[in-house]
Amino acid sequence: MSPPNSETAESPSHISPMLRLPPEIIKTIVDQVPNSTIKNLRLTCRFYLETVALRLDRVFISANPRNVEVFTAIAxxxxxxxxITEIIWDDALLYVRPVPRSAVEAYYGSDDDYQDYAEESDDExxxxxxxxxxxxxxxxxKACRDNVFFLKEKRxxxxxxxxxxxxxxxxxxQMPMExxxxxxxxxxxxxxxxxxxxxxxxxxEKHIGSFLALQRIVITPAAHGWIYNPLYETPMIRSFPRGFNYYIPRTWPVHDRSMPECDDWNEDGSDWQGFRTVTRVLAxxxxxxxxxxxxxxxxxLEMGLNSRVFEKENRTLSDFEAVLARPDFAHLQLDLMVDPHYTQADVFRSGLLKRALARASCGQGLKSLSLRTNIDMYTTIDECDWYVPLTTIFTPTSYSRLQHFGLxxxxxxxxxxxxxxASMPKTLRSVELSMLEFMGEKDSYRTLLWGIRDTLGWKEREPRPTLVVSTDLSNPKPxxxxxxxxxxxxxxxxxxxxPFGNDPATRGPSAIRFGFGWEKDCFNPYHKRPHVDNYDLADLGYIKGSRPRPVARPTQDLPGPGKSYFTDARYLL
Structure with a gap:
């Protein structure tokens, strides 16, 4: 009997070439695929089960049994x-149509509002x-139709x-409607x-202490994103059948100009349950x-935490202050829903939000602070009831060691x-100033940038702070x-x-010029394109071109930072 071939024994031909790759190559490949692919790969054989680790650093919790089950299993x-370093509280509850309170409400809120166009056609x-x-x-x-229309519009x-x-x-x-x-x-x-x-x-309450590396909790009503494009693929959403079309939940009240004011802060109920629960558990x-x-x-999205939680003393405010006052507390993002009328300014004037921020990290201040509202930006006049001085909200104590500031x-x-x-510390590394409305008739993003460049002395700092600005699209989309x-x-x-123009006499001082900036979608990382007109977007291959350019003009390759896409003076405001 001949002895076995040692080379064949060590490298049998039936072993997959993937199994022969060095571990660092396998890791590089695995880093490029989603977690769902990693899960399937680990099921193929013992080798991958033992060598390929799940990319697991966050867990989800919401009012859904699948999310609760997975959360508990991981804990x-x-x-x-x-x-686990992060918990995402999905605060979006599935919509349940309320029972009408009267015959009038039943009529105007009935399904008769929504014509079933499919029933008018003989085609199936x-x-x-x-x-x-x-x-x-x-x-x-109707909700399912709107979802498909949203997709079709993009296609x-x-x-x-x-x-x-x-x-x-x-x-x-798509699944059959029934x-x-x-x-x-x-x-x-x-x-x-x-x-x-x-x-x-x-x-x-039971398991939050089990996550030894936990640092962050995010509370959001936006987890479901848009149809077939969720912001987070929670266990609940991953379990949906393919082609399941449904009413995308948001839960938190969406800003409505017909609403006279925000409701008083309610310590009970389903709205903002995540904020009330999380702050209590942490406190x-x-x-x-x-x-x-x-x-x-x-x-x-045009919603947020009810800002009237900061209007007067309440239990949730006390819990929130206790969380911020922790010795090592460092990062706060606060997206607020404000009153659609001037009385929202009274909430900030109460001083309770200012007090909470001033006490952050035992009075040392935050390292990162982002504050946002859902105010609709109207054309302003010199005296506007919306306005409150920024010192009404921020104090030197609240930003004495700040590294990032967002407004x-x-x-x-x-x-x-x-x-x-100018009063912020030398620790400042980044600033975001987005969708601001300037009170003075001569003030704008254009003049603000000149002021930042010429008066703050950032150029002499090392490292130099970075600045980010975003503005609404001409046709706003969530x-x-x-x-x-x-x-x-x-x-x-x-x-x-x-980017807003160099000539103070030109029009549109808070409009970004063509050739500067990028259009992005926070729900879809694939949606990124330069800020140019539709003719150039078609030329660059971003959209479908349907009409010829009205006037021929020379174009250039995409420019470097700070340069215009065009030489044509019509596009230089």
Whole structure:
């Protein structure tokens, strides 16, 4: 009998070449794929189970049994729980149509408001191949229709990016309406059971101390994102059947100009339950003081935490102050819903938010502070009831060691804002000033940038602070904005052009010029394109071109930071 071939024994031909790769190559490959792919890879063989680790640093909790189940399982797993640094509280509750309180409300809130266009056609499916027939409430069918229309609008305008194609395929494979409605009702009943039992709250109270590396808690109503494009793929959302179309939940009240004012702060109820629960659990020390980062994040939707929690003393405010006062507390993001009328300024004038910020980290101040409202920006006059001096909110104590400062959707006096920035410490590394409305007739983003460049002395600092600005699109869309960053660095430190124009006599002083900035979508990382007109977007391959350019003009390659895309004077404001 001949001896075995040692070379063959060590490297049998039937072993996959992937198994022969060095561990560092496997890690590089695995780092490029989503966690769902890693899970499937670990199931293929013992080798990958032992060598490829799950990318697990966050857990989700909400009023859904699947989220509670996975949250609890990870908390009870000795290896997994040690990796968790972040908890996401999904505060979006599935919509349940309320029972009408009167015959009038029943009439105006009935399903008759929503015409079932599919019933008017003899065709079983519409031109997209979707069958809208079925015995479901009109409001549910309308929500599903709106979702598909939202997708179709993007497909009609943009080129076939992989993310758009994938979502369009799900839309074409949409579940029958009656099946989708039946599944939605199951989800609503599960949600009702969790809310009745407080199982999600009990799970947080019981297990938050199990996460040894926990640092951050995010509370958001935006987890579901848009149809087939969630912001977070929570266990609940991952379990949805393919092609499940449904009413996307937000829960927190959406800003409505017809509302006379924000409701008084309510210590009970379902609105902002995540904020009330999380601040209480942290104030009780159930996390053993580990959380040093709290974010109320609406992802630029027109909603936020009810600002009237800071109007007068209440239990939740006391819990919030206790959390901020922790010795090592460092990071706060606060997205607020404010009164749609001038009385919102009275909330800030109460001084309670100012007091909470001043006591942060035992009076040492925060390292990162971002404050945003959902104010609709109207054309202002010299005296505006919306305005409050920034010293009404911020004190030197609250930002004595600040590294990042963000302010969005506020009415500001330019001199007041420059004075605040001038008083900030040398530790400041980054500033975001987005969607601000300037009170003075001669003030604007254009003049603000000149003031920052010429009066703050940032150019002599090392390192130099970076500045980011975003403005609304000309046709505003939730989550989308125009962003400036590299162009601002060029203007402040490298003698670059002002993205808002260099001539003080030109019009549109708070409008970003074509050729500067990028349009981004906080719900979709694939949506990123230069701020140019539609003809250039078509030339650059971002959108479909439908009409010829009216006047031929020379174009250039994409410019470097701070440079214009065009030489044509019509585009240089």
């Amino acid at each position: 009870n797993h000795d290896a997994f729980r040690a990796k 499916c519409d031109k997209n191949g979707i069958n809208w027939r079925g015995n479901v409430p009109g409001w549910f069918r 009609d305008k943009y080129l076939n990016r992989p993310d758009l194609v994938a979502r369009a395929q799900q839309a074409c494979e 099946e989708a409605w039946a599944y939605y009702q199951q989800l609503v009943q599960q949600q009702r059971d969790i809310l009745d039992s407080n199982a999600h709250i009990i799970a947080l 009780e020390g159930r996390d053993f003081g580990r959380v040093v980062d709290l974010r109320i994040d609406v992802h630029e 969005a959707r506020f009415y500001v006096e330019q001199d007041d804002l420059l004075a605040l920035l 989550g989308q904005a125009l962003w400036l960053e590299h162009e601002l660095y060029s203007f402040l430190y490298e003698n670059g052009s002002n």
